[in-house]
Amino acid sequence: MFSAINSRWNCSGLQQVMDVLHWDGTLSAQDFRIGAFAFAQEWESLNLGFPPWSWVLCPKHPCLASPEEGYLSLENICISRPNEEDIHQISQIDNGEEQTGCSGDENFVDNATLVQSSHHELHYCDFHIVYSSIFRVPVLYFRAYCSDGRPLLLDEIEKELPVCSSKELSESKWTFITQEEHPYLKRPWYKLHPCGTNEWMKLLFLSHTANPKFEAVPELYLLSWFSVAGQVFGLRIPSKISN
Amino acid sequence: MDAQKYLWEGAIPLQIHLHESQVTALPPPPPALILAPRIGYLPLLAPLIKPYFSSTLPPGVDTIWFDYNGLPLKWYIPTGVLFDLLCPEPERPWNITVHFRGYPGNVLIPCEGEDYVKWSFINSLKEAAYIMNGNCKNVMNMSQSDQLELWNSVLNGNLEAYQRVSSKLKLATVDEYTSLCSPKSQQSLGETDLTAQLKTGRVPVRLYLLSVREDFDDLDEVHPIDSWEKISYINRPVEIRKEDKCFSLHDALKTLLPELFSDESLTDVKLSGVDFEDAVRKPNEDVSSDKVMEDQGQNAYKQPEAGHVSSSAEIKLIRIQGIEPKLEIPFSWVANNLINPDHFLHICVYVKVAQ
Numbered sequence: 001m002f003s004a005i006n007s008r009w010n011c012s013g014l015q016q017v018m019d020v021l022h023w024d025g026t027l028s029a030q031d032f033r034i035g036a037f038a039f040a041q042e043w044e045s046l047n048l049g050f051p052p053w054s055w056v057l058c059p060k061h062p063c064l065a066s067p068e069e070g071y072l073s074l075e076n077i078c079i080s081r082p083n084e085e086d087i088h089q090i091s092q093i094d095n096g097e098e099q100t101g102c103s104g105d106e107n108f109v110d111n112a113t114l115v116q117s118s119h120h121e122l123h124y125c126d127f128h129i130v131y132s133s134i135f136r137v138p139v140l141y142f143r144a145y146c147s148d149g150r151p152l153l154l155d156e157i158e159k160e161l162p163v164c165s166s167k168e169l170s171e172s173k174w175t176f177i178t179q180e181e182h183p184y185l186k187r188p189w190y191k192l193h194p195c196g197t198n199e200w201m202k203l204l205f206l207s208h209t210a211n212p213k214f215e216a217v218p219e220l221y222l223l224s225w226f227s228v229a230g231q232v233f234g235l236r237i238p239s240k241i242s243n
Numbered sequence: 244m245d246a247q248k249y250l251w252e253g254a255i256p257l258q259i260h261l262h263e264s265q266v267t268a269l270p271p272p273p274p275a276l277i278l279a280p281r282i283g284y285l286p287l288l289a290p291l292i293k294p295y296f297s298s299t300l301p302p303g304v305d306t307i308w309f310d311y312n313g314l315p316l317k318w319y320i321p322t323g324v325l326f327d328l329l330c331p332e333p334e335r336p337w338n339i340t341v342h343f344r345g346y347p348g349n350v351l352i353p354c355e356g357e358d359y360v361k362w363s364f365i366n367s368l369k370e371a372a373y374i375m376n377g378n379c380k381n382v383m384n385m386s387q388s389d390q391l392e393l394w395n396s397v398l399n400g401n402l403e404a405y406q407r408v409s410s411k412l413k414l415a416t417v418d419e420y421t422s423l424c425s426p427k428s429q430q431s432l433g434e435t436d437l438t439a440q441l442k443t444g445r446v447p448v449r450l451y452l453l454s455v456r457e458d459f460d461d462l463d464e465v466h467p468i469d470s471w472e473k474i475s476y477i478n479r480p481v482e483i484r485k486e487d488k489c490f491s492l493h494d495a496l497k498t499l500l501p502e503l504f505s506d507e508s509l510t511d512v513k514l515s516g517v518d519f520e521d522a523v524r525k526p527n528e529d530v531s532s533d534k535v536m537e538d539q540g541q542n543a544y545k546q547p548e549a550g551h552v553s554s555s556a557e558i559k560l561i562r563i564q565g566i567e568p569k570l571e572i573p574f575s576w577v578a579n580n581l582i583n584p585d586h587f588l589h590i591c592v593y594v595k596v597a598q
Contacts, residue, residue, distance in 0.1 A: 024377070061452070061475045133479060134370055151348075174362035175383075179352050181317075186471065188352040195369055195379045 020205050025198030026136035029067070031218035036072050036129070038219035039226065046237060050077065053129075058184045071184065072129040079125045079144065079160045079233055122147050123160055125233070129222070130183055137197040138222060140229045141182055141189045154179070154190065162234045192229055201225060246580035250564055251402040253281040255326045256336040257288075261296045262310075265343055268299045276336065280400050281323030281564065282583055284360045285309050285316060287398060292341060305343040306355060312467040315347050318354045319363045324589040327562045328451050328474070331593060332463035361394050364585055371447040371586035372414055374480045381412045397584045405584060414586055445480040446578040447587045450499055452477060454596050455559070462560065462593075483574060492577050493570035496561065496590075503558055503594065560593035 027035065040053040057070045128141040144152040144160075154177065158166045168176050175193055182189040204224050227237050259275040266272070275295040279288055289307045309316040311329050316339070320328075326337055346353070354360065369379040385393070389408050396405035452475040459465050468474070481495045497504040561567060564581050582588050 061454070135373060174358075175366070178362075178366060181352060187349065193366070195373060195383070199378075 020202065023202060023205075025200075025202030025205075027131075027138070027218065027221050028136065029069075029131055029133060031221070032131040032138060033070070035218040035220075035222040036070075039129075039222035040072065042219075042223050043237075048237065050074065056128075056184075069131070069184075071131070073126070074128075075126040077125050077127065078122055079157075080122045081160055081234070123152060123157070125157075128182070128189070129226075132194050135194040135197065137194050137201065138225055138229075139191055139194045139197075140226075140232075141191045142233075143189050157190075161232065165232045165234075168232075192232060197225070200228065204228065247406075248402060250581065251280075251282055251400055251405075253323065253565065254278040255281060255322055258336040258338045259292055259295075259309075260338065260340045261299065262340050262342045264345070265296070265301065266299055267301050272296055272299050274338075275341075279322045281321065281326075282397070282400070283322050284318060284320075284364075285322055285325070286318045286354050286360050287357065296341070296343070300343055303344060306346045306353075308342050308346055308351060308354070309339050310342070311337075311339045312469065314467075314469060314471070315350050317351065317471070318360065319352070319367075321583050321585075321589060323565060324451070324583075324591065327565055328453065328591045329468055331453075331465045331560065332461070333565075357398075364394065364397065365390070367585040367587060372412070374445045374447045375414055375586070381414070385412070409584075444482050444484065446483065446495075446574070447582075448477075448479060448481050448495075448499065448590060449587050450477040450479070450590045450592060451475075452500070452592050452594060454556075454594050456596055459559075459595065465593075481574065481578075483578075490574045491570060492568055492572050492574050495574040495577075496570070496592075500592070503556055503592075556597070557595045558592060559595050560591070562591040562593075563588065 036053075036055060040055065043050070044052050051074065053072045053074045055070050056073050057068060060068065123144055123146060125142055125144045129138050130141055131137075132139045144157045146152065154169075158169055161169075175195075177190050178193050179188055179190050181187065201221070201224065208224075223237070226235075230237060255278070257275075257277045257279050259277055261272055261274075263271070272295060275292050277288055277291055279285070286307055289305075292307070293305070308318065311325075314329070316325055316329075326333070330337060365382065369382045372379040372382045389411065392404060393408040395401070396408065453468065453473060454475070455465055455473075457464075457466065477499060479499060481498055483490045483495075493504065561570070563577065568577065568581075578588060
């Protein structure tokens with residue numbers, strides 16, 4: 001696998017050996033693009049029961065010479081957690097257990113098998129992974145809504161999140177999840193604030209590799225990043241850094 | 244002579260009209276005349292505005308928002324920037340409309356009070372800190388009392404209090420670069436200066452590019468902006484490289500909008516012999532004693548050379564804090580003196596594009 005990665009690397013003209021200890025945990029815009037496609041491919045191969053991520057290309061302003069920009073999109077994902085009334089109605093969820101926290105098993109919300117209950121309105125979420133040229137890291141933007149399309153407010157979304165997310169929300173009300181204009185769609189969206197991302201990404205890579213000198217492959221960045229960011233919504237995926 | 248002092252004292256005279264849908268009693272109330280600090284934000288004026296209209300408002304919860312010619316105003320953009328951007332020919336007083344109901348939540352992000360503005364400001368400051376220092380720890384680790392003092396200083400327009408708290412944050416400035424322009428400093432440039440230069444290379448900039456398709460010679464011919472789609476927002480830092488002996492505003496704009504600034508206009512820019520002390524002195528002459536910074540930019544400064552790069556686009560106006568600076572001015576001066584309290588340099592650029 002490594003030789004395959006090497007050859008792809010050389011083709012894209014990246015630096016050779018990256019020393020993780022001296023890396024600042026960030027990603028260049030070009031590496032984000034490379035990583036985005038790799039992430040989307042890996043996501044499909046993991047067979048999580050979710051639709052695939054799509055790459056959305058953004059129109060450029062005629063006066064601006066910026067390179068082509070885009071973002072990853074995953075939409076219409078049901079984030080509703082089954083409540084106690086619905087448990088006995090659900091037949092195919094892995095363990096049939098309610099999601100209570102971030103720790104532990106490999107459970108994730110499987111929208112393919114969630115049964116709609118008449119008592120419980122389902123909530124959906126759109127996720128966009130957008131590159132921040134300021135923080136030089138990916139940023140998770142999201143918006144949530146009911147089945148009839150009515151947008152959800154943060155306190156309604158909070159009810160669907162794992163306990164540790166809502167705890168974080170209550171402690172860092174203004175800095176954990178912020179509401180801002182989507183950089184491309186120009187509409188109000190929520191986002192997970194990116195400050196600190198580079199630090200925990202670096203720690204993530206350091207903690208997974210016995211040998212601190214390893215070739216930092218852009219392909220691994222997004223998957224590892226999402227393995228952490230996705231947990232805010234109770235979405236668990238393997239991080240795959242330790243090959 | 245302190246440019247920041249003048250900036251903080253600068254204000255936009257507003258004539259605020261209550262939207263007709265909110266008027267419950269005839270005759271409709273007269274507009275409120277309010278002096279809005281340039282460096283402030285419109286929702287913060289709510290306590291000043293409400294008394295004018297409270298008797299005529301329908302019952303219910305008030306959520307303040309503003310529009311100019313029907314365009315909802317983005318409340319997280321500083322008042323002075325909104326004025327510079329949306330009024331190509333400065334309108335005095337600036338006639339805007341206030342609403343207390345019907346918040347356009349699909350267009351504007353929510354603002355339900357002072358806290359929303361405060362946190363938007365703090366998050367911008369964090370972003371600026373990240374750009375300048377590579378991390379936002381200094382802002383994140385501010386004590387509660389410092390944070391409160393900083394925010395209050397912005398609320399009250401108290402520059403001394405602001406400078407007292409913000410100096411603790413150790414946000415890197417680009418002072419080191421101004422010294423590079425004078426020959427005598429070359430010898431005094433020691434090791435510590437070099438390290439400081441290496442660290443302080445990035446200036447936070449928010450650029451608002453307004454593209455106008457129509458043909459116009461004078462700014463007052465431009466139709467009012469009816470959609471935010473016409474404005475491109477570029478949130479990108481400008482890097483001052485240490486090998487650039489004197490990095491001008493023109494150079495900075497060229498890095499942000501390379502298509503619009505030609506190399507030809509660059510040769511016209513003479514860096515030696517420009518007495519930028521004189522350039523700085525001019526706005527001060529026009530500041531009246533009752534603390535209103537009039538937008539006298541057009542008289543005090545020459546229009547920037549229109550950049551003819553691509554035949555399809557032409558720069559018509561570059562405005563920062565209500566003034567149109569000479570493009571030869573060292574960018575370090577601009578970065579140190581014309582920034583907002585959020586430590587961002589907000590730049591408005593008008594571009595005429597081919598139809």
